[in-house]
Amino acid sequence: RRRREVLFFPSQVTCTEALLQAPGGAGPPGAPAGCPCSLPHGESSLSRLLCALLAARTSLELCLFAFSSPQLGRAVQLLHQRGVRVRVVTDCDYMALNGSQIGLLRKAGIQVRHDQDLGYMHHKFAIVDRKVLITGSLNWTTQAIQNNRENVLILEDEEYVRLFLEEFERIWEEFNPT
Amino acid sequence: RRRREVLFFPSQVTCTEALLQAPGGAGPPGAPAGCPCSLPHGESSLSRLLCALLAARTSLELCLFAFSSPQLGRAVQLLHQRGVRVRVVTDCDYMALNGSQIGLLRKAGIQVRHDQDLGYMHHKFAIVDRKVLITGSLNWTTQAIQNNRENVLILEDEEYVRLFLEEFERIWEEFNPT
Ligand SMILES: [Zn+2]
Ligand SMILES: [Zn+2]
Numbered sequence: 001r002r003r004r005e006v007l008f009f010p011s012q013v014t015c016t017e018a019l020l021q022a023p024g025g026a027g028p029p030g031a032p033a034g035c036p037c038s039l040p041h042g043e044s045s046l047s048r049l050l051c052a053l054l055a056a057r058t059s060l061e062l063c064l065f066a067f068s069s070p071q072l073g074r075a076v077q078l079l080h081q082r083g084v085r086v087r088v089v090t091d092c093d094y095m096a097l098n099g100s101q102i103g104l105l106r107k108a109g110i111q112v113r114h115d116q117d118l119g120y121m122h123h124k125f126a127i128v129d130r131k132v133l134i135t136g137s138l139n140w141t142t143q144a145i146q147n148n149r150e151n152v153l154i155l156e157d158e159e160y161v162r163l164f165l166e167e168f169e170r171i172w173e174e175f176n177p178t
Numbered sequence: 179r180r181r182r183e184v185l186f187f188p189s190q191v192t193c194t195e196a197l198l199q200a201p202g203g204a205g206p207p208g209a210p211a212g213c214p215c216s217l218p219h220g221e222s223s224l225s226r227l228l229c230a231l232l233a234a235r236t237s238l239e240l241c242l243f244a245f246s247s248p249q250l251g252r253a254v255q256l257l258h259q260r261g262v263r264v265r266v267v268t269d270c271d272y273m274a275l276n277g278s279q280i281g282l283l284r285k286a287g288i289q290v291r292h293d294q295d296l297g298y299m300h301h302k303f304a305i306v307d308r309k310v311l312i313t314g315s316l317n318w319t320t321q322a323i324q325n326n327r328e329n330v331l332i333l334e335d336e337e338y339v340r341l342f343l344e345e346f347e348r349i350w351e352e353f354n355p356t
Contacts, residue, residue: 006341010297065315119188119325122315135329137243137300137315147297149349151313151342153331163184164329171327 002156005052009138009150011045019050020074045152046145049134050075052154056128059085061168063123066094066139073101080110088112089171091121101140113175121171125164133160180334183230187316187328189223197228198252223330224323227312228253230332234306237263239346241301244272244317251279258288266290267349269299279318291353299349303342311338 015037035041053060053075060079067073067090080086088105092114095102106112115121125135136152138144155161193215213219231238231253238257245251245268258264266283270292273280284290293299303313314330316322333339 004337006338008341008345115327119327120322122322122326122328124315125329135315135331136313137302144298144300148300149293149297149345150300151303151345153313153338159182160184160331163186167186167327167329 003052003132003154004156005048005154007045007048007136007152007154009045009145009152010147011047011145013039013146014044014047015039015041016047016050016071019047019054020071020078046071048154049152052132052134053126053128054078055132056084058129059127060087060129061127061165062086062088062090063121063125063164063168063171064088064140065091065120065122065124066097066141066144067101067105068097068099068141069101069145070142072140073104076101076105076110077108080105080108086110087168087172089121089123089168089175090114092116093120099141113172113177115171115175123167123171127161127165127168130161130165132156133164135164181230181310181332182334183226183332185223185226185314185330185332187223187323187330188325189225189323191217191324192222192225193217193219194225194228194249197225197232198249198256224249226332227330230310230312231304231306232256233310234262236307237305238265238307239305239343240264240266240268241299241303241342241346241349242266242318243269243298243300243302244275244319244322245279245283246275246277246319247279247323248320250318251282254279254283254288255286258283258286264288265346265350267299267301267346267353268292270294271298277319291350291355293349293353301345301349305339305343305346308339308343310334311342313342 133155138150138152311333316328316330
């Protein structure tokens with residue numbers, strides 16, 4: 001059965017160490033053996049979003065207006081370390097703000113491109129392995145994850161993936177600095 | 179076949195008078211007889227969004243962070259005049275800004291509720307006749323429609339509609355002022 005999920009936010013604040021420290025892949029959420037922290041260790045909208053991303057094995061396209069969540073940043077870096085081809089498109093206005101993950105991603109060697117025109121690059125979508133589309137209202141910030149009313153759809157759907165990949169490639173070329 | 183559409187923005191600026199003046203319903207876009215304006219009269223992402231909304235016959239739920247587009251405001255007022263039950267949930271921070279349509283909708287007798295807490299009500303979705311979900315990154319502002327990179331999904335899908343209606347009703351009750 002094809003993956004179809006809707007996540008609503010704000011997300012309960014849960015410990016996501018088990019997901020982010022797993023060496024191999026995205027196991028089901030749960031406490032790493034002996035995690036001493038006092039947060040709940042169950043599922044949350046954030047942990048489900050992390051799981052959907054950490055399922056990537058070959059490619060990850062990110063098209064994000066704002067990206068400052070440390071957990072999501074760690075997940076993207078993990079994927080890059082595992083050899084997943086990660087490409088990021090973002091908005092230059094937000095990129096300059098405090099706490100943006102974009103500088104860290106670049107330092108880690110991940111390809112990032114940003115716009116430089118008047119309109120905002122306001123998308124908030126990800127494409128996993130050219131197979132699953134993750135899209136919604138959620139900017140990838142802790143403020144939004146923990147405080148806002150937001151939605152994220154996770155769709156395993158060829159047609160939507162194709163249309164959003166085409167949009168990604170259009171923007172990727174348009175933001176080509178060379 | 180069930181409706182499935184993806185709209186990308188920025189939208190070409192087109193004349194939407196034919197849609198907004200049609201007495202009966204949402205005809206296909208095209209110039210009203212003798213429209214003298216100099217804009218193109220073909221389809222655009224905005225005209226397709228208007229069409230999807232103007233198809234409403236019984237109910238329209240709107241859950242919108244920002245709503246200042248005059249054309250979308252006229253469409254919602256038209257539906258209200260035609261007897262469609264319109265309910266609007268919005269964010270109080272944006273509501274106070276210049277050009278918000280919310281005051282006009284209230285004056286027209288449309289039910290509007292807004293939040294009053296710290297997090298944003300950041301959704302941008304609409305539900306037409308409890309049958310079609312319209313959701314994405316797009317705030318309903320002319321700035322976003324004409325300048326930003328944005329996406330809107332139009333999904334005729336029972337499961338998604340049910341989940342988003344439940345979210346709407348949760349927020350509707352939470353924002354009940356009484
Ligand atoms: Zn823990
Ligand atoms: Zn015209």
